[in-house]
Amino acid sequence: xxxLAPKRKEFDRVLTADALAFVARLAREFExxxxxxxxxxxxxxxxxxxGALPGFRPETAAIREAEWKVARIPPxxxxxxxxxxxxxxxxxxxxxxxxxxxxxxxxxxxxxxxTWDNTVQGQLNLMDAVRRxxxxxxxxxxxxxxxxxxxxxxxxxxxxxxxxxxxxxxxAPVSASLFDxxxxxxxxxxxxxxxxxxxxxxxPKLENHLEARLWNEVFVAAQEAxxxxxxxVRATVLIETVLAAFEMxxxxxxxxxxxxxxxxxxxxxxxxxxxxxxxxxxxxxxxxSQVTMDRAFLRAYARLAIRTCxxxxxxxxxxxxxxxxxxxxxxxxxxxxxxxxxxxxxxAGDGHDGTWVAxxxxxxxxxxxxxxxxxxxxxxxxxxEGEAPVARDLLTMPEGAITEAGLRLNVAVALRYLDAWLRGxxxxxxxxxxxxxxxxxxxxxxxWQWIHHSARLDDGRPVTAELYRSIRQExxxxxxxxHGDQRWGATRFxxxxxxxxxxxxxGEFVEFLTLPAYDVLLRREADTPGAR
Numbered sequence: 438x439x440x441l442a443p444k445r446k447e448f449d450r451v452l453t454a455d456a457l458a459f460v461a462r463l464a465r466e467f468e469x470x471x472x473x474x475x476x477x478x479x480x481x482x483x484x485x486x487x488g489a490l491p492g493f494r495p496e497t498a499a500i501r502e503a504e505w506k507v508a509r510i511p512p513x514x515x516x517x518x519x520x521x522x523x524x525x526x527x528x529x530x531x532x533x534x535x536x537x538x539x540x541x542x543x544x545x546x547x548x549x550x551x552t553w554d555n556t557v558q559g560q561l562n563l564m565d566a567v568r569r570x571x572x573x574x575x576x577x578x579x580x581x582x583x584x585x586x587x588x589x590x591x592x593x594x595x596x597x598x599x600x601x602x603x604x605x606x607x608x609a610p611v612s613a614s615l616f617d618x619x620x621x622x623x624x625x626x627x628x629x630x631x632x633x634x635x636x637x638x639x640x641p642k643l644e645n646h647l648e649a650r651l652w653n654e655v656f657v658a659a660q661e662a663x664x665x666x667x668x669x670v671r672a673t674v675l676i677e678t679v680l681a682a683f684e685m686x687x688x689x690x691x692x693x694x695x696x697x698x699x700x701x702x703x704x705x706x707x708x709x710x711x712x713x714x715x716x717x718x719x720x721x722x723x724x725x726s727q728v729t730m731d732r733a734f735l736r737a738y739a740r741l742a743i744r745t746c747x748x749x750x751x752x753x754x755x756x757x758x759x760x761x762x763x764x765x766x767x768x769x770x771x772x773x774x775x776x777x778x779x780x781x782x783x784x785a786g787d788g789h790d791g792t793w794v795a796x797x798x799x800x801x802x803x804x805x806x807x808x809x810x811x812x813x814x815x816x817x818x819x820x821x822e823g824e825a826p827v828a829r830d831l832l833t834m835p836e837g838a839i840t841e842a843g844l845r846l847n848v849a850v851a852l853r854y855l856d857a858w859l860r861g862x863x864x865x866x867x868x869x870x871x872x873x874x875x876x877x878x879x880x881x882x883x884x885w886q887w888i889h890h891s892a893r894l895d896d897g898r899p900v901t902a903e904l905y906r907s908i909r910q911e912x913x914x915x916x917x918x919x920h921g922d923q924r925w926g927a928t929r930f931x932x933x934x935x936x937x938x939x940x941x942x943x944g945e946f947v948e949f950l951t952l953p954a955y956d957v958l959l960r961r962e963a964d965t966p967g968a969r
Contacts, residue, residue: 438611442553442603451560451620459662460604460619463655464611470651471597471612478598478644481680486716491683492828497646501686506750507696508668513589513634514540514697516814517752517791518807519800521588524548524864525559527573530566534587536797537804541588545617546595546641547705547874548864551951552958553603555861560620566590567625567632589634591673591697594618596642597651598949602959615655622659622670630669637697638672642705644680646687656695668694673754677702677875678709682738682831685745698752700793701739703730704759704875710734711882715946718890723837725847725879730756731783737830743788744825747817755784755792759870762798773869777802785810788819795864795871838895839887841908847880848909848937852916854880855933858954874951881950884941902942909934932957 438461440452485491493501520540523529533541543563549555565571567590572582594617595601600610601617618638626636643649656670674681674688676699681688689696707728714720722728730739739755746753758777763770777794781803784792790811794803850867854877857865864873886892887900894900916930936954940947947953 439605440603441605442557445554445557447561448557450564451557451624456620456623459623459659460611460616461606462662463615463619463658464606466658467615467651467655468606468609468612470654471614474648474651475598477647481644482713485713490828490832491680491713493683494687497684497687500690505690505693507689507693507698508671510697510751511635511637511671514637514671514752517754518811518815519804520591520754520791520793521797521800522548522593522757522793522795525555525562527558527562527571528575528581529864530562531571531573531581531583532797534566534590535584536588537800538588538794538797539791540591542591542593542639542793544593544639544863544873545613546593550858550861550863550958551595551599551601551613551955552861553962555863556601556603556617560617560624563590563592563621564624567628589637590629591637591639592617592621593639593641593675594621597648598642599951602955618655619659623663626659626663626665626669630665636670638670639700640672640674641702642677643674643688644678646684646691649674649688649691653692653695670695671697673697673700673752675700675702675705676738676742677705679706679713679734679738679831680709682706682741683828685742686749689745689749689751693749696749696751698746698754698790699742700754701730701742701756701789702875703735703756704873704879706735706738708875708878708882711879711886712946712948715882715886715889720834721839721886721890721892722883723835723839724843725883726843727837728835730780733833733835734831735835737826737833739784739789740787740823741826741831744821746790747788747819747821750817752790752815752817753788755781755789757793757795758799758803759795759872759876760799761796761866761869761871763869769869774799774802778806781806782810788816788822790815790817839892839900840895841898844884844887844894844900844905845908845912847884848905848912851877851880851884851937852909852912852930852933855936855950855954856929858951859929859932859936859957878950881937881940882946885943885946888941889946905941906938909937 517539519538521533521536521538522542523533525543574580595613597614599613601613602610604611622636629635660669743753760773760777785807792803853867854872892900
């Protein structure tokens with residue numbers, strides 16, 4: 438194993454010989470299966486491009502029809518009514534654990550820009566948090582440290598499609614999933630078990646039950662290596678790809694000894710819907726603002742997730758409220774909170790057992806809704822209501838228009854997010870919303886889809902590459918005026934614009950924007966004297 442990254446003394450606690458050997462052991466055992474599964478994704482995409490539609494697998498019908506339950510829920514995961522998510526920087530971890538939420542999901546994926554410092558420092562921060570040794574001193578002299586009572590910690594490693602290119606094993610980059618999981622598990626699993634909790638995870642971007650099976654095999658191997666009992670690990674799977682929605686039973690079944698339920702990852706789900714049906718003009722979506730959880734395919738998938746989880750005796754967690762406080766505008770702030778309340782009313786009323794927020798100020802807002810609607814720890818025992826959604830419901834398109842305002846918003850959000858990401862930030866406040874990679878993916882993929890299929894705005898104009906470039910230039914001019922010449926040089930907007938141009942005008946759809954963006958990060962790092 439080679440570490441192709443700057444050496445920092447404080448990272449020695451994380452990058453010990455034993456920890457790296459543990460990661461290497463997992464990677465050598467499971468890398469062939471990971472690559473095979475990624476190859477299956479490519480085959481499936483070609484089938485969809487050719488006209489196939491996803492459906493419930495006939496070969497796994499027996500699993501869907503049988504009566505079975507997942508493993509018993511650990512005590513500190515029984516009540517998950519409000520969960521907060523965010524990156525793994527030190528201040529965020531402290532504030533999130535102190536927020537009053539029941540769960541904090543520390544995110545190495547969409548909310549984290551995977552610079553070497555962010556990734557390894559994040560592991561160090563979590564080691565200190567688990568041991569209650571974490572603190573942070575702000576420039577103004579304030580000291581941040583943990584309260585006596587804190588949220589239950591869950592960790593989201595990066596997805597199967599990503600590699601950690603600062604680390605090579607046998608000449609190839611190591612899986613980012615196994616790197617993130619392996620380091621956290623090795624350093625913290627035993628300590629968490631001694632505290633009466635455990636190593637709890639969120640699993641992102643799975644597309645089928647075979648990918649869940651691979652995670653289960655990783656869990657079994659990791660537990661055996663550290664001498665921990667089977668079932669020590671628990672994991673919630675984010676249903677954030679349209680293909681996974683057709684295999685929710687099967688995914689729970691594969692993880693049944695290690696399952697902590699499913700979560701409706703709404704933003705990535707919309708992105709997945711665009712990506713998987715990118716070649717199909719009948720699946721061109723309207724403005725993002727009109728693709729909401731109370732309508733069409735999103736409504737169906739959320740209802741199916743609740744039915745599936747409750748039938749199997751486990752939690753169905755709702756989606757993200759991305760709003761952040763609107764400072765200096767009480768009326769706008771109250772309108773934002775009203776939208777959060779309405780969203781959480783729908784989730785609690787439908788039967789979700791908890792929900793996500795992106796900012797500590799939203800914790801009491803969401804909790805008040807769930808406290809009123811959910812008088813016990815969860816709603817798993819609530820009787821199933823209505824007919825189960827069928828395949829066509831999961832593919833039903835929402836009505837709506839494509840507008841210049843929607844196109845301009847997509848351009849503006851993508852530019853701002855890419856600029857921040859290229860400067861090392863993965864969670865970014867934009868227009869009073871906390872945006873991460875998922876919403877940036879929606880923005881750039883919608884632009885690509887509209888250009889690729891010559892979609893028309895509501896005023897009749899076609900969405901062309903020329904129209905996009907015109908709007909992008911207007912947005913760039915506005916950003917330059919906003920930042921001024923002195924601050925412009927510290928931004929990455931020029932690189933962001935070039936990257937966005939490439940993403941939205943390419944003939945072939947780029948699977949994830951973070952892949953070419955990671956290349957930019959690594960090139961800049963390589964050009965920095967003494968970086969390696």
